[in-house]
Amino acid sequence: MLQKALQEWFGFDDFNPGQEAIIQSVLDNQNTLGILPTGSGKSLCYQLPTYINQKPTLIISPLISLMDDQVMQMKKKGERSVCYVHSGMSLEEKNKNLKFIKKSKFIFLSPEFILNRDNINFLRDIDLGLIVLDEAHCITEWGYDFRPHYALVGKITDRFPKATVLALTATAPKHLKEDLNEVVNTQFREIKTKMDRSNISLTHFNFDNDNEKMKWLLEKINCSGPTIIYVSSKKKCRELAQEIYKAGYLTGIYHGDMSYQERQTVQQQFIQNDIPIVVATSAFGMGINKPDIRTVIHFHLPTSPSSYIQEIGRAGRDGIYSQAISLYQSDDAFLLETLLFSDMITDADINAYKNGMLLPVEKQSIIDVLRTRYSINEIHQIFQRSESRKKEGYIRMLGYKNLTTCRREYLMSYFGENVQKPESCCDNDGIQEIINVKNPKKVTRKMNYLEKLNQIFTNN
Structure with missing residues (x-):
């Protein structure tokens, strides 16, 4: 039937x-x-x-x-x-x-x-x-x-x-x-079923600072094919895209503070190959149906294996070999911690809420929403559990950067999954295939990056 x-x-x-x-x-x-x-x-x-x-x-x-x-x-x-x-x-x-x-x-x-x-x-x-x-x-x-x-x-x-x-x-x-x-x-x-995408190889590089990262990146994107570069913040999104644009590549940006129309424009131009490279936050992590993305680069490590698998899953949806590359330098650990824990609701916040004390507006509104279904004790438990799981994912990603064994096995074990290693598995097991797809979309640098972006949006 x-x-x-x-x-x-x-x-x-x-x-x-x-x-x-x-x-x-x-x-x-x-x-x-x-x-x-x-x-x-x-x-x-x-x-x-x-x-x-x-x-x-x-x-x-x-x-x-x-x-x-x-x-x-x-x-x-x-x-x-x-x-x-x-x-x-x-x-x-x-x-x-x-x-x-x-x-x-x-x-x-x-x-x-x-x-x-x-x-x-x-x-x-x-x-x-x-x-x-x-x-x-x-x-x-x-x-x-x-x-x-x-x-x-x-x-x-x-x-x-x-x-x-x-x-x-x-x-x-x-x-x-x-x-x-x-x-x-x-x-x-x-x-x-198996979550592992065998046509995506995994590679990681450690650097001393962001300048070294940037130098490597500008060399890599010359032959990386359609590429998404994930960063940790909207500010870094703009800065990195501007540097790539200065190097001669038409580059889109995508983050949550952009208007709906701006995001739609970037997405459509990327899908149509008018823009070969998009620098994005995790807002670009789902719902991008472009089958021929060849490369996903994480300029900063993601906060958990779940985020990483979701984001690298944008690559190779046509079944053709693709690559996922992550980059790290020592300051990134603090950056990850800040992203995960700086605004987290604590037991002290929940107790203050319970006692009628004012909290920052965002925290107040979150607890207000949860209180429509959960008791104060349940909310305590929810955030304690959430913190524990965030730490688990964070520690797992920090371990990824110095790994000498199979990266695929390391990531998939977090989900309780065994893997069959493909030929081009990871940098620790050997990668047989190389992506050499030119990104020829050079731009004439007669206007600055923001002017060029504005032109893209207004011409769409």
Whole structure:
């Protein structure tokens, strides 16, 4: 039956590994955690059940770029019964899409939007067949001190007790299933395939300072093919892109403070190969459907193996050999610590909140949100556990920089996964293939970098 439905709706003869088992589990009304590698067709796992059951599906999505890409891909394939609303839209666009919600098969929304009292009413009378928690690792990674509404997705699933819940991710630390069971108040059935992407080699370099890093980088990007360079901050994003532009390469930047239109422009120009290189924060870590990215470089180490696997997973989605390269210098350890722990909510903050004392606005609002579902004692436990897991991921990434054994095995063991080493595995095991794809898009340096960026945006 499923094979026939796959052929009828998508024209495919066979499922990718894991897809059929996940879809069958959903059709059996089992709340399911599906773990598939990046680029392996996770969206089909909710699209096909939607067509078979003929009931609408709500997809809870973490990023605007992810929503944009998924909606665009579906519309390209002829599916028009799609609705989405996000903060980058004008009021007119939002109202237009909201009117279409009750007629849509696929509804893409953020948890913040759904949990707004005014907005939940738009979904109230819809007989949802399926609720999808897309990029479900965000519930663990973001769901307390960054996007607290992610920790409240159980309030959404509670509203629709007849709907099956499908959580999808490419990066599942060992504790993810436990966290999801707690947040959604259910028992997920886990279906897991290999997360390892064997066509991506892993290499790491240590440097004495950022100047050495930059010198290496400017040499490397000459022949790196379409490339994403991840950095730790918006400020560094701008600085690094400016240096690359000065060296003669048309370069895009992508971070959370840019307007929706600016981010869309950079993304589309990168996909169309008008811009060969994008310098980005982790905001560019999901929802980028460009199959021929050959190189992903981390100018700073990511904060956890989950983030690293997610971000390098942008590369090589066409199945062709690609490379992931990470860079490190000694000051980066302090940078990582600051990113992870400087604004973290502590026991002292929670006690102060309990006693009616004022906290910084951001911390106050996070605890306010969590208090709609959790007790003070539970919030203490949540942040203690969150700190412990952040430390575990941080220590694991610091260990990566001086590794002499297989990098692939080291990363995948964090997820409890054994690996089969490909020929081009990592720098410690030997890499047989070399990427030599020229980035010829030189620019005439008659204007400064910011002027050039402005030209890109205004000409789009």
